[in-house]
Amino acid sequence: MALVPQLRRFAYALTRHADDADDLVQATMERVLSRPMPDDVELVKWMFRVSRNIWFDDLRSRKVRRDAAKEIAADVMLDASTEERVAAQAMLRRAQEGIDALPQEQREVLAMVAIAGMAYREAAETLSIPIGTVMSRLARARAALAAHLEAVS
Amino acid sequence: MTDRIWTDEQLSAFLDGELTPQEMEALSQDLEADAALAGRMEKLGTANAVYRDAIGGIDNAPLKASLKAAMDTPPTAQVIAFKPRSISAFVMEHRAIAASLLCAAAVWGVTSATSTDSQSDLLAPGPDGLIVASSPLHQMLEVAATGEVSKVGNAAAVPRLTFAADDGAFCRQFDVTTEDGSSAAIACREDGVWRTQVVAYQLAKPLGEFQTASAARAPALEAFLDAHMPGAPLNAEQEAMLLQRKWAPSQR
Numbered sequence: 001m002a003l004v005p006q007l008r009r010f011a012y013a014l015t016r017h018a019d020d021a022d023d024l025v026q027a028t029m030e031r032v033l034s035r036p037m038p039d040d041v042e043l044v045k046w047m048f049r050v051s052r053n054i055w056f057d058d059l060r061s062r063k064v065r066r067d068a069a070k071e072i073a074a075d076v077m078l079d080a081s082t083e084e085r086v087a088a089q090a091m092l093r094r095a096q097e098g099i100d101a102l103p104q105e106q107r108e109v110l111a112m113v114a115i116a117g118m119a120y121r122e123a124a125e126t127l128s129i130p131i132g133t134v135m136s137r138l139a140r141a142r143a144a145l146a147a148h149l150e151a152v153s
Numbered sequence: 154m155t156d157r158i159w160t161d162e163q164l165s166a167f168l169d170g171e172l173t174p175q176e177m178e179a180l181s182q183d184l185e186a187d188a189a190l191a192g193r194m195e196k197l198g199t200a201n202a203v204y205r206d207a208i209g210g211i212d213n214a215p216l217k218a219s220l221k222a223a224m225d226t227p228p229t230a231q232v233i234a235f236k237p238r239s240i241s242a243f244v245m246e247h248r249a250i251a252a253s254l255l256c257a258a259a260v261w262g263v264t265s266a267t268s269t270d271s272q273s274d275l276l277a278p279g280p281d282g283l284i285v286a287s288s289p290l291h292q293m294l295e296v297a298a299t300g301e302v303s304k305v306g307n308a309a310a311v312p313r314l315t316f317a318a319d320d321g322a323f324c325r326q327f328d329v330t331t332e333d334g335s336s337a338a339i340a341c342r343e344d345g346v347w348r349t350q351v352v353a354y355q356l357a358k359p360l361g362e363f364q365t366a367s368a369a370r371a372p373a374l375e376a377f378l379d380a381h382m383p384g385a386p387l388n389a390e391q392e393a394m395l396l397q398r399k400w401a402p403s404q405r
Contacts, residue, residue, distance in 0.1 A: 009208050009212070012211035013208045018214040019217055022216060022219070022220040023217070023219075026219065026220050092203070092207050095203045095207040099207060111208075113169055115205065120166070135165070136162055139161040139162040143165075145203070146196040146199065
């Protein structure tokens with residue numbers, strides 16, 4: 001069952017809402033089982049690809065657009081002092097805002113590479129874009145997040 | 154300072170290990186020598202790490218009720234048919250969402266438990282059920298006698314039955330067992346290639362507690378055998394001769 005959390009993280013990275021992420025996980029699982037899978041692709045990668053397609057082709061349009069990601073309480077730094085935990089929570093909250101502010105194109109590439117672990121080539125094939133575009137979207141996404149974090153620290 | 158100029162694209166690709174080995178090496182050297190470059194890399198790396206932490210926060214959110222309900226349903230043997238030889242009702246059995254989820258979990262369990270760099274996924278064949286010739290499963294089907302256990306990655310695979318199908322192809326029913334559960338499948342050999350015809354999965358219940366009850370008793374497998382096994386399975390002697398002939402049909 002270890003792949004369910006993985007898929008859920010990916011879904012959350014795309015949808016930015018816990019509820020939508022779980023809907024996407026469920027839809028993905030149903031679709032993966034009902035359609036043939038190419039024999040030259042790993043199941044886990046195929047699952048991420050299906051998930052991405054469902055979200056962009058289907059589910060997203062049916063969801064009410066949300067202003068910001070529902071805040072997910074990250075259970076971080078249990079051993080740390082109160083001040084450190086507060087600081088870490090604040091950092092994560094800022095990160096969530098930064099992620100929400102990313103253009104959809106950057107967000108999906110970042111999810112594919114940093115969360116799903118896809119190689120640039122796989123992400124490029126999935127999105128039908130050149131590898132150079134994958135590379136540049138990732139760099140811009142990370143630079144934007146870095147700038148956002150820096151602005152508040 | 155160094156002479157080379159590195160872009161954010163390259164620094165970002167370095168984080169993903171996507172530069173060429175030469176570039177990775179050169180950038181590593183420059184990062185040691187150039188504090189400003191190292192500082193930029195640290196910012197991008199931190200952004201990436203914080204991003205992953207932020208996304209990982211979903212792990213702490215409770216599952217949506219509908220998803221949880223589906224996943225909490227007691228597991229039973231579930232079925233995927235890859236290339237049904239006839240349009241049979243069994244293909245569409247157990248299509249409820251809960252069943253699908255469990256089935257997917259079982260597929261993934263088997264897949265992830267047995268995947269290594271050098272091995273193909275055991276029970277993740279293509280749309281037509283192809284078991285690639287380089288896979289350990291293909292090898293097991295080719296040479297192992299019924300009852301002979303083969304260790305395949307973290308899984309144990311064992312043929313249970315060999316028979317000639319109604320169209321003349323030889324088929325084998327076999328079990329694959331991992332910590333996550335067990336599965337029973339039937340594959341048939343055509344033109345030297347094994348293709349999975351039907352698979353039933355039995356997820357261990359609960360996860361981690363192994364249950365031997367059997368996917369092998371799944372109605373779908375029985376239905377397949379009823380439909381495509383016209384006679385008795387091969388006995389040990391017939392099977393041994395067939396393995397020796399490398400699956401060539403008898404000349405008699």
